[in-house]
Amino acid sequence: MRNYYKYLLILPGVLFLTIFMLVPIGMTIISTFFPNEAAADTSNYASLFRDSYFLEILWTTLRVSILTTIICMVIGFPTAYFIARMSAKMKALLLILTIFPLLTSPVVRSFSWMVIIGRNGLVNEALMGIGIIQEPLEILYTPTAVIIGLVHLFLPLTIITLVGVMESIESDLLTAAASLGASRFGVFTKVVLPLCVPGLVIGGILVFVGSFTAYTTPALLGGQQRVLSTLLYQNANTLNDWHMASILAAIMIVVTLIVITCMNLLANKLNPRR
Amino acid sequence: MNGRIKMLLGSAAIASALTLSACGSDSAGAGKEKLVISTWGFSEDFFNEDVYAPFEEEHNVDIVVETGNNAERLNKIRQGNSDVDLVYLSDYYAQQGVDDGLFEELDSSKLTNLDKIYETAKSPNGEGYGPAYTIGQFGIAYNPEMVKETVSSWKDLWNAEWESNVAIPGITTTTGPMFLDAASKVSGNDSFNEDAAFKQLDALKPNIVNEYNQTSEFINMFGQGEIAGGPIMEMYFSSLKEAVPEAEFVTPEEGGYAVMNTVNVVKDSDQKELAEEFINYQLSTEVQEKTAKAKVDSPVNTEVVLSDEEQEGITYGEDVIEKLNVLPADFLVENSKQWIDRWNKEVTK
Numbered sequence: 001m002r003n004y005y006k007y008l009l010i011l012p013g014v015l016f017l018t019i020f021m022l023v024p025i026g027m028t029i030i031s032t033f034f035p036n037e038a039a040a041d042t043s044n045y046a047s048l049f050r051d052s053y054f055l056e057i058l059w060t061t062l063r064v065s066i067l068t069t070i071i072c073m074v075i076g077f078p079t080a081y082f083i084a085r086m087s088a089k090m091k092a093l094l095l096i097l098t099i100f101p102l103l104t105s106p107v108v109r110s111f112s113w114m115v116i117i118g119r120n121g122l123v124n125e126a127l128m129g130i131g132i133i134q135e136p137l138e139i140l141y142t143p144t145a146v147i148i149g150l151v152h153l154f155l156p157l158t159i160i161t162l163v164g165v166m167e168s169i170e171s172d173l174l175t176a177a178a179s180l181g182a183s184r185f186g187v188f189t190k191v192v193l194p195l196c197v198p199g200l201v202i203g204g205i206l207v208f209v210g211s212f213t214a215y216t217t218p219a220l221l222g223g224q225q226r227v228l229s230t231l232l233y234q235n236a237n238t239l240n241d242w243h244m245a246s247i248l249a250a251i252m253i254v255v256t257l258i259v260i261t262c263m264n265l266l267a268n269k270l271n272p273r274r
Numbered sequence: 275m276n277g278r279i280k281m282l283l284g285s286a287a288i289a290s291a292l293t294l295s296a297c298g299s300d301s302a303g304a305g306k307e308k309l310v311i312s313t314w315g316f317s318e319d320f321f322n323e324d325v326y327a328p329f330e331e332e333h334n335v336d337i338v339v340e341t342g343n344n345a346e347r348l349n350k351i352r353q354g355n356s357d358v359d360l361v362y363l364s365d366y367y368a369q370q371g372v373d374d375g376l377f378e379e380l381d382s383s384k385l386t387n388l389d390k391i392y393e394t395a396k397s398p399n400g401e402g403y404g405p406a407y408t409i410g411q412f413g414i415a416y417n418p419e420m421v422k423e424t425v426s427s428w429k430d431l432w433n434a435e436w437e438s439n440v441a442i443p444g445i446t447t448t449t450g451p452m453f454l455d456a457a458s459k460v461s462g463n464d465s466f467n468e469d470a471a472f473k474q475l476d477a478l479k480p481n482i483v484n485e486y487n488q489t490s491e492f493i494n495m496f497g498q499g500e501i502a503g504g505p506i507m508e509m510y511f512s513s514l515k516e517a518v519p520e521a522e523f524v525t526p527e528e529g530g531y532a533v534m535n536t537v538n539v540v541k542d543s544d545q546k547e548l549a550e551e552f553i554n555y556q557l558s559t560e561v562q563e564k565t566a567k568a569k570v571d572s573p574v575n576t577e578v579v580l581s582d583e584e585q586e587g588i589t590y591g592e593d594v595i596e597k598l599n600v601l602p603a604d605f606l607v608e609n610s611k612q613w614i615d616r617w618n619k620e621v622t623k
Contacts, residue, residue, distance in 0.1 A: 053619045120499045138438065140500065141484050223484040224622050238345040238446040238487075239614065240352060 025253065032247045044247055054231075058251075061227040064143055064218075065211040068150040072158040072207045073200060075151070080162035080199075081192075095163065098156050106153060110220035113149050114140060141223025149217040154210050158203040165199030166192075194270065201267040208263075209256050228252055307335040309545050309552065312351070313362040315341030317570045324564050329555055335548060343488060345446060351376055351540055359543040360552060364448040365398045365406060365534040366610075369603035372399045377538040380404065384550045387557035387575070392595055395534065395574040399603055404538035407556045408509075408571035411589040411598060412449050412531040415514050415523045416503030417496065428456040428526045431504065432474075436481045439502035441492050444485040445617035451606050452531040453505050454613060455599070459528045468613075475621050485622065493517060507533050511587040512569045523587070525594075532598035535571070566590070 033040045048054050083094045101109070116122045117139040124136040139145050169192060177187045215229040222230070228248060236245035313321070318341070326337040340347070340358060344367040350356045352374065363371065371377050379402035382388060388396055388405060395406040416425055421435055431440055443449040457478070458471035483501050486492040489510050495501045497517030506514070508530075511523045537556055539549040555561060562575035572589040573580075580590055589595065 114494070114498065118498050118500055224482070226618075226622060234446065237349060240345075240349050 028246050029250045029253070032243070032250050035243055044243070048247065048251075057226050057228060057231055060143060060225065061212060061229075062255075064146055064150070064227065065208050068147050068154065068211040069204050069207045071147065071151050072155050073204065076155055076158035076162055076203065077196075077200075080159045080166055083159065084163050084166035091163075095160070098159050101152065102156050106149075106214075106216040107220070109152060110149055110217055113145065113152070113221060117145060117148065140221065141225070143222065143225055145221040145223075146218045146225070146227070149221045150211040150214060153214070153217060154207040157206050157210070161203035161206065162196065162199045165196050165202075169195050197267055197270045201263050205260055205263055208259055212256060212259075213252060307333075307545065307548065308338055309335050309360065309548055310338045310340065310356075310358045311360045311362070311552075312340045312342070312347045312356075312358040314343065315339075317568070320565075320568050320570050324568070325556070325561060329552060333548060333551070344448060348376075356540075358540050359545045360549045361538050361540055363536055363538065365536055365603045366448050366451070366606050368404060368536040368538055369399050369607050371538065372403050373607060376541055377403055378541055378543065378546055380539065380550055380553070384547070385554050385557070387554050387559075390559065390577055391557055391574040392576065392592070394532070394595065394600065398534050398536060404536040404553065405557065406534035406536050406574060407553075407562075408535050408565075409574055409589060409595055409598070410533040410535070410572050411508040411525065411594070412452050412505060412533050413508060413523060413525045414503060415496070415506050415511055415521055417499075417518050418520055418522055419518075420499070420502035425503075425522070425524050426527055427460075428505075428528055429460050431481065432460065432478055436502060438481065438483055440478070440481045440504040441484050441486050441495050441501045442478070442482055442504055443506075444487040445610075445614050445621070447487055448533060449505065449507060449531070450617070451610065451613060452533075452599075452601060454617075455531070455601055456505070456526070456528065468609075468616075472616055472620050479621075496521070508587060508589050509533075509570075509572060515587070525597075529597055529599045532595070532600045 032044070033042060035041055035044060079098075083091055083098070086094060114121075118124070119136045119138075119140070121140070123139070124133075127133045128136065139148075173191055173195075174187055177191045178184075182190060213229055214227075215233060218225070218227045219230050219233070226234075228251070232245050232248040232252070235241045235248065311326075318339070321339075326339075329335070330337050340350075340356075342350075344363050347358075347361065348363060348367050348371055351358060351361060351371065361371070361377075368377075382402075385405070391405065392409065395409055397403060398406050414425055414428070414431065420439060423430065423433065423435055430436070443453055445451065445454070454471050454475070455466055457474040458466050458468070461467065461470040461474040463470050484491075484495065486495070489506065492501075492504065492506055493510065493513050496503065496514055503521075508523055511521070514521045514523075537553050539546055539553070543549055557575060559575050559577040562573040563578045565571045566573045566578055566580055566588055567584055569587050576592070578590075580588065585591075589598075
């Protein structure tokens with residue numbers, strides 16, 4: 001009997017999440033199948049997936065979030081590797097510097113990017129000044145601008161997650177590998193990289209889900225290019241079409257779940273500790 | 275253990291004392307009536323000091339302001355759980371509110387200042403509903419440093435010189451449908467032709483940098499040199515000039531468009547009489563003149579007299595108002611769903 005008491009500890013958390021997350025999400029998804037409170041109806045989903053406008057937005061959103069995730073990994077991995085191998089003092093300092101951008105709101109960061117990548121912004125002035133380009137590059141209000149903004153937003157998350165995993169790799173393992181004749185490159189690819197897979201997966205999920213659902217950055221930097229979240233906002237807030245907004249929300253949830261499941265399966269396959 | 279319990283008790287006592295004192299100060303303020311106004315939030319300081327404060331003093335009432343764009347605020351009222359008494363909306367959104375039965379009919383005997391305002395402003399959304407307290411003009415603003423040819427017509431925006439230089443209003447904004455109508459005019463149709471208008475907009479694509487859904491976005495892009503200009507309301511011209519002193523505003527030769535902003539009393543407001551009084555106050559010569567001189571809103575009250583300098587950036591005078599194109603709000607509401615759909619697919623990338 002005593003053993004059951006320990007479940008009381010998680011009760012508040014479970015109750016909170018059930019009432020304020022699971023139930024509303026369930027209601028939202030169920031409501032999408034009952035547009036007229038009569039019989040179940042899936043024609044809305046069917047017509048949406050035949051609509052080239054929607055498919056294009058879905059594809060853009062996926063492409064932007066996948067690219068953001070890959071770029072975050074490529075930049076974040078070496079940075080995290082570097083930080084993880086520093087002394088404790090240096091590590092603390094570098095981690096604080098990494099977290100620092102997270103303290104600024106996405107709105108402020110997006111506006112800064114407008115100033116940097118705009119037509120008369122820093123980047124264009126500099127490139128034109130050295131004579132690399134004659135005409136200003138059009139970066140602002142394109143998907144590229146959104147990716148730049150999102151990478152800036154999520155890179156700290158990637159680095160923090162990866163540093164956590166890399167710290168747990170015992171240096172004895174690396175010494176052992178080297179003493180058994182592995183080259184530096186070999187140690188990295190055969191020992192370090194595989195052991196980092198859980199971190200890469202968690203970081204990847206965080207970045208992907210974050211950029212797939214981000215609203216502020218695409219709304220400010222994306223110009224006329226819509227993504228799912230800005231389409232959802234238009235339906236809910238401007239057009240007052242809550243049914244369509246719920247359908248879009250449901251699609252976003254399902255896509256997110258599919259991606260998380262796939263990445264977990266991949267991680268289980270690759271995880272050397274199993 | 276004992277010490278810890280004491281400490282807990284102590285902090286509990288402090289917490290409850292704080293809560294009690296907070297309640298105390300709350301109930302002291304409850305003696306005053308409260309009037310909740312939902313508005314855009316532009317020129318907030320001006321409204322607080324020069325419009326709300328004198329009214330608050332005269333009627334011993336606290337004015338509480340909620341801000342947001344037209345669509346957001348109308349939807350909040352639609353969803354029913356707001357305590358807004360008075361709502362400022364453009365005529366297009368006010369029409370939707372009227373159609374959905376969200377507003378009270380006004381007692382015109384209370385609105386003594388109605389006789390002083392332009393005929394078009396009296397009831398743009400049907401007899402009995404809120405008057406327009408300002409009529410502005412939708413035309414073209416541009417930066418002559420970036421576009422050398424003179425601008426005189428809506429057509430000019432289609433010129434090659436404007437390539438990657440224009441921001442246009444989104445279709446869900448108040449002025450989006452007006453620009454659609456202007457595109458129809460540019461295509462050579464006297465009365466509105468939807469297909470021709472969309473085709474014309476398609477031809478504008480090389481020139482469009484972005485759509486704006488809030489005027490502040492246009493002002494930012496204009497100030498940063500991302501755009502040379504585009505269609506915008508005249509009432510924001512003073513902000514544009516602050517950003518770019520050379521900026522020019524033109525009334526296109528095909529005519530500008532009348533942008534009417536209205537005030538309505540929300541259905542079942544418990545402050546209906548006070549709200550009506552406020553509407554009358556908003557139309558008074560005194561408030562209309564103050565607002566025009568501060569270059570916040572163009573007046574509808576015919577008694578307001580402005581010098582040439584005071585008229586800059588203000589849509590002023592019966593002859594100007596009469597020439598403006600007016601898109602009937604009910605025509606907009608009827609077609610908006612279809613336009614938004616086509617616009618999303620054909621204009622937005």
